[in-house]
Amino acid sequence: MTGRGDGTVGKALGVLDQVAGFGRPVRFSELLEASDLPKATLYRLLQTLTNQEMLIYEPDRGVYSPGIRLVRLAHAAWAQSSLAPIARPHLEALSREVGETVHLAQLDGGHVLYVDKRNAAEPVEMYSQSGKVGPAYCTGVGKAMLAHLPEPDLARVLPQQSFHRFTGATLADEDALRSELAEIRRHGYGFDREEHEPGIICVAVPILTPRGRLLGALSVTGTTARTRLAALEGYVPRIKAAAKAISEEAQHWRFPDRPVEAKGR
Structure with missing residues (x-):
């Protein structure tokens, strides 16, 4: 599942969950196959998440993985919540x-x-x-x-x-x-x-x-x-x-x- 009926934010968080769930760097084709989002929507959300440093894109390998900003947020959540x-x-x-x-x-x-x-x-x-x-x-x-x-x-x-x-x-x-x-x-x-x-x-x-x-x-x-x-x-x-x-x-x-x-x- 990639969204929870919470609009764009919910869909973006669903994409983050999806990337993290693979447990390894993942290609766009793999995400698309497992997603219920249209191809253009998934691509747009991945671009936004990458621009915001929530994801990292490695062009030489063509893969996405969790970004450093997400690591910082995760560490803060671990410490505070x-x-x-x-x-x-x-x-x-x-x-x-x-x-x-x-x-x-x-x-x-x-x-x-x-x-x-x-x-x-x-x-x-x-x-x-x-x-x-x-x-x-x-x-x-x-x-x-x-x-x-x-x-x-x-x-x-x-x-x-x-x-x-x-x-x-x-x-x-x-x-x-x-x-x-x-x-x-x-x-x-x-x-x-x-x-x-x-x-x-x-x-x-x-x-x-x-x-x-x-x-x-x-x-x-x-x-x-x-x-x-x-x-x-x-x-x-x-x-x-x-x-x-x-x-x-x-x-x-x-x-x-x-x-x-x-x-x-």
């Missing part, structure tokens, strides 16, 4: 203590945005990286956050879940997800049981304000080759302590109370 700067020392301490990978995530509409990550002593290749957007319905951090959304917000984001079966353990529909979210609310933590990637498991807890407003989620992630869910579950008290410390420090920052809306992904 994400939990990452506050959470970083707590993530580092938690990762050192448990010896596994630790993730920090926030909701991006109905999806998971990984805002920071600390690798295990023995890193493992996996999907999650800082800045990546992933599914909420089949990740530990995603389910931990969905479970603590107010019902009106949850009702808006559940239709955005694709329920694509990544593995045999992936939750297949809204009813199955709602049932698990109720369990997460009861226990205060949830799991990823190889639901997004084979061999990858985690336990996750939400980061909540004292009044219960959702800020994000923390997880400890391992592999089935070297650990089990029961072992990860033993880290829950430590993860909850880190989440509480992050929440307490976040009270002194001004985080946007961003409404959970469809993002047209």
Whole structure:
């Protein structure tokens, strides 16, 4: 999707999303093939974004990539509107203590945005990286956050879940997800049981304000080759302590109370 019904600005932001989504320099022909915009409109928006340094165009290779101005804006957003700067020392301490990978995530509409990550002593290749957007319905951090959304917000984001079966353990529909979210609310933590990637498991807890407003989620992630869910579950008290410390420090920052809306992904 390249636009959200928000006129030229919405279309331009959609193009930025599209370029970034390739994860590499991308040719105009590739963008056009994936876009619902007319060729002339797409070209005009790319020219404008390039002129504004939001994109870089390399004429010798004929490719577009994110520009330096976008990098500056992203850095400012990371510093001012994400939990990452506050959470970083707590993530580092938690990762050192448990010896596994630790993730920090926030909701991006109905999806998971990984805002920071600390690798295990023995890193493992996996999907999650800082800045990546992933599914909420089949990740530990995603389910931990969905479970603590107010019902009106949850009702808006559940239709955005694709329920694509990544593995045999992936939750297949809204009813199955709602049932698990109720369990997460009861226990205060949830799991990823190889639901997004084979061999990858985690336990996750939400980061909540004292009044219960959702800020994000923390997880400890391992592999089935070297650990089990029961072992990860033993880290829950430590993860909850880190989440509480992050929440307490976040009270002194001004985080946007961003409404959970469809993002047209």
